[in-house]
Amino acid sequence: MDIFKETLKTFIVNIIKEEKKIDVSSLQAEKLIKNPPDDSFGDYCLAAYYMQNYGFQGKPETAAGDLYNLCGRRFAEIAGLFDKIEIKGAYVNFFVKRERFVSEVVKEVVDSGSDYGRDVPEKPLTAAIDFSSPNIAKPFGVGHLRSTVIGMSLSKIYEFCGHKVIKINYLGDFGTQFGKLITAFCRYGDINFSEFEKDPVKVLYELYVRIHKDEQTDATVEEEAKKRFKTLEDFMSLNKRGFEEYLGAIKGLGDKKIKNIFSGSPEAAEASESTVADAAYIPENIKLSEENKNLFCGTAEGQYNLWKIFRKLSIEEFKRIYKSIGIEFDSYEGEAESAEFSKDIKEILLKSGIAEISEGAAIVNVKGIKAPALIAKSDGTSLYLSRDIVTVISRMAKYNFDKMIYVVGSEQALHFSQLFGIFGILKENAEKIKAGKNFKHYASMIDGKLIHVKFGRIIGMSTRKGNLVFLEDYIEEARLKALEKLEERLKILENNLSVEIKDAAKKLSEGIEELETLTENVEQQSLIHGQKKEQIYLTSLKVGIGAVIFNDLKTRRTTDVNFNWDNVLSFEGQTGPYLQYTVSRINSLLNRLDVNETDLKNDAQSFRFSKNDADFDDIFLIAKQIYGLKTAVHSAVEQNEPSVLSTFALDLASYFNKYYQNHRLIGKNYDYVKPRIAMLVSVKTVLVSILNLLCIPVLDKM
RNA sequence: GCGUUCAUAGCUCAGAUGGAUAGAGCAACAGCCUUCUAAGCUGUGGGUCGCAGGUUCGAAUCCUGCUGGACGCACCA
Numbered sequence A: 001m002d003i004f005k006e007t008l009k010t011f012i013v014n015i016i017k018e019e020k021k022i023d024v025s026s027l028q029a030e031k032l033i034k035n036p037p038d039d040s041f042g043d044y045c046l047a048a049y050y051m052q053n054y055g056f057q058g059k060p061e062t063a064a065g066d067l068y069n070l071c072g073r074r075f076a077e078i079a080g081l082f083d084k085i086e087i088k089g090a091y092v093n094f095f096v097k098r099e100r101f102v103s104e105v106v107k108e109v110v111d112s113g114s115d116y117g118r119d120v121p122e123k124p125l126t127a128a129i130d131f132s133s134p135n136i137a138k139p140f141g142v143g144h145l146r147s148t149v150i151g152m153s154l155s156k157i158y159e160f161c162g163h164k165v166i167k168i169n170y171l172g173d174f175g176t177q178f179g180k181l182i183t184a185f186c187r188y189g190d191i192n193f194s195e196f197e198k199d200p201v202k203v204l205y206e207l208y209v210r211i212h213k214d215e216q217t218d219a220t221v222e223e224e225a226k227k228r229f230k231t232l233e234d235f236m237s238l239n240k241r242g243f244e245e246y247l248g249a250i251k252g253l254g255d256k257k258i259k260n261i262f263s264g265s266p267e268a269a270e271a272s273e274s275t276v277a278d279a280a281y282i283p284e285n286i287k288l289s290e291e292n293k294n295l296f297c298g299t300a301e302g303q304y305n306l307w308k309i310f311r312k313l314s315i316e317e318f319k320r321i322y323k324s325i326g327i328e329f330d331s332y333e334g335e336a337e338s339a340e341f342s343k344d345i346k347e348i349l350l351k352s353g354i355a356e357i358s359e360g361a362a363i364v365n366v367k368g369i370k371a372p373a374l375i376a377k378s379d380g381t382s383l384y385l386s387r388d389i390v391t392v393i394s395r396m397a398k399y400n401f402d403k404m405i406y407v408v409g410s411e412q413a414l415h416f417s418q419l420f421g422i423f424g425i426l427k428e429n430a431e432k433i434k435a436g437k438n439f440k441h442y443a444s445m446i447d448g449k450l451i452h453v454k455f456g457r458i459i460g461m462s463t464r465k466g467n468l469v470f471l472e473d474y475i476e477e478a479r480l481k482a483l484e485k486l487e488e489r490l491k492i493l494e495n496n497l498s499v500e501i502k503d504a505a506k507k508l509s510e511g512i513e514e515l516e517t518l519t520e521n522v523e524q525q526s527l528i529h530g531q532k533k534e535q536i537y538l539t540s541l542k543v544g545i546g547a548v549i550f551n552d553l554k555t556r557r558t559t560d561v562n563f564n565w566d567n568v569l570s571f572e573g574q575t576g577p578y579l580q581y582t583v584s585r586i587n588s589l590l591n592r593l594d595v596n597e598t599d600l601k602n603d604a605q606s607f608r609f610s611k612n613d614a615d616f617d618d619i620f621l622i623a624k625q626i627y628g629l630k631t632a633v634h635s636a637v638e639q640n641e642p643s644v645l646s647t648f649a650l651d652l653a654s655y656f657n658k659y660y661q662n663h664r665l666i667g668k669n670y671d672y673v674k675p676r677i678a679m680l681v682s683v684k685t686v687l688v689s690i691l692n693l694l695c696i697p698v699l700d701k702m
Numbered sequence B: 001g002c003g004u005u006c007a008u009a010g011c012u013c014a015g016a017u018g019g020a021u022a023g024a025g026c027a028a029c030a031g032c033c034u035u036c037u038a039a040g041c042u043g044u045g046g047g048u049c050g051c052a053g054g055u056u057c058g059a060a061u062c063c064u065g066c067u068g069g070a071c072g073c074a075c076c077a
Helices: A003-020 A026-032 A048-054 A060-073 A098-115 A143-160 A176-187 A193-198 A200-217 A219-236 A243-250 A253-263 A266-272 A274-279 A293-298 A300-324 A335-339 A342-351 A384-399 A410-428 A437-443 A471-509 A515-529 A533-553 A576-593 A597-602 A616-627 A629-638 A643-662 A670-693
Strands: A044-047 A082-088 A091-096 A126-130 A164-171 A331-334 A355-358 A361-364 A373-376 A403-407 A450-453
Touching: A003 A026, A003 A044, A003 A060, A003 A082, A003 A098, A026 A048, A044 A048, A044 A060, A048 A060, A060 A082, A060 A091, A091 A098, A098 A597, A098 A616, A098 A670, A126 A143, A126 A384, A143 A164, A143 A403, A143 A450, A143 A471, A143 A533, A143 A629, A143 A670, A164 A384, A176 A200, A176 A219, A176 A293, A176 A300, A193 A200, A200 A219, A200 A300, A219 A300, A219 A335, A243 A342, A243 A384, A243 A437, A253 A384, A293 A300, A300 A471, A331 A335, A335 A384, A342 A355, A342 A361, A342 A373, A342 A384, A361 A410, A373 A384, A373 A410, A384 A403, A384 A410, A384 A437, A410 A450, A471 A533, A533 A576, A533 A643, A576 A643, A576 A670, A597 A670, A616 A629, A616 A643, A616 A670, A629 A643, A643 A670
Parallel strands: A126 A164, A126 A403, A164 A331, A403 A450
Antiparallel strands: A044 A091, A082 A091, A355 A361, A361 A373
């Protein structure tokens, strides 16, 4: 509970009401209270120009004078929490009682633990978040990392605030590209099948690259690919259900899954992914081999099986990668599922007069967008857009979402404005739609609930040879760099240690007893030095992952990222490892101070600070930063912008490191140390919370 | 050509939704490890907020124009 702001709010509401005879709602009052840009100006302020509607007219300076006098006269009402009021230009500044402020903040963090900073909304929403969504004909490159990490982080932030989140991975498992891949498989006679078994994704990638190259010179490639894709899609629609019945069947299905997922049982997790497993079911006796090639390439069913095999191999690979960086989904969906119904969409939109035929293709004209929205090709096969329409309606039936968030690059902005526009049309023309009850119901309630969370491109990223950087190589590069740094540091520690031992031995021989400090130091340092090989591996891996992920989350999403290896591989300053390092520093300190956290909670003494202490100003800065967490979380949700939290965490870590550098705790008496332990725990709690929300691994030691 | 979007220190970016003196980190230079992890800390230098207008008490932030970049614009996703 924010007692300082609340108190100030009622204070100002009362003043306006009683002195100016104007009623102000608490929400309006909240907007009047701002934070000065600098601590020396105070902690809260009222700006005269915002007060004009509340009886403070005239020049800002004179209005501020009026306001200042009234506040001053009634200062006794807030004297319990505030020290003083000052006037400065057009502003009236309020200074909190700093000792009280710090102890309130620290107490609240220690009491609420990992819940601290939660911004609970009046009404929790069901938010479906579609992110990562790789195209499985292509390997998982670094480009996918941004969507993956932004989406995962947003999911965590929404969940942290108490919203229901459904994390959806919408696999690009369909389209002409698969026709190309199948074409490649069937055309080339020199496929290495034993390698296919060992590293399928690599072979698929080679096929992909090769067919694209051939396409440049050979026009028959595209022709064949299109034909094969049509064969595939037609085969899949053979024994299809109607969209209307399908919608009826899946209605509310998500509810069960959501509940299960939230209970966290392993069966539930499996069940939620079963759709993919089912779709990827492949007959036992069919294997990729030279002999079976004709089987795959000759018939429609063969191609269908081949497609399933490619799909399955890719998904397995993706899951492995996701797991390694701590990403998980509640549901895997595929475009192929929606393809089954995209013809229904085309027919409904045509019949209802929303779509029309132009140059043989089906298009929708969306208000305000010049480019026509293509929903079907002239050969009748489906397109990205029509499949997306099906998908959203299905999701609405399944999950009844309040928000559907697409975390997709900004280059697809046009696609999404067309998609969103079509649902606007469907809502406006709800009566005209010639379709079943289910379709009309769901399709008309989607408008306004779709959000495109776009992000900028990563520019200039390439390896020495190729142009696509595989995520795993990227992480490995970061890991090696972290390892290098770690080993360097271990070596320095080792040197210091041996010098110390020599020194002590010398002193011992001279008869000076320093055994106690020696053993303490040896113990401490061997803790670090004694890290086993696996530990060193894990540490460097976590640091590497932290660096890579933070790099994608530290700037505002919409700006393009100028990729620079040196930037990513530097672990100093505004980086993930800096945050991880700060946490491990606190850990180390807490270990040395022998902390009992339950003790801390029950002992009011833990939260009492004195402003006469030399470190108080620095503690106040830390407390003030911590106090801002809730606002930061709130605006991260508001803007769908994880970077708000990255910046926040960097600031907090910086304040803490300054404190750490300037004030020592070891060796001080316990009464002095106790409240500071609570402060340390608070900083750690907040940093760890944010690292979790940003999908960055936390380390005990570095 | 039309549309979207961006332009802040040498480089990478913040800038609380129009408010007080535009801030960090890298890089450069000068310092701090026999005392809690130097992946840290301290200090110095570095700015016509792309350019020109406009809106008002007040603009890096809003509107218009220009310049420059990125992305997108009919059967790819």
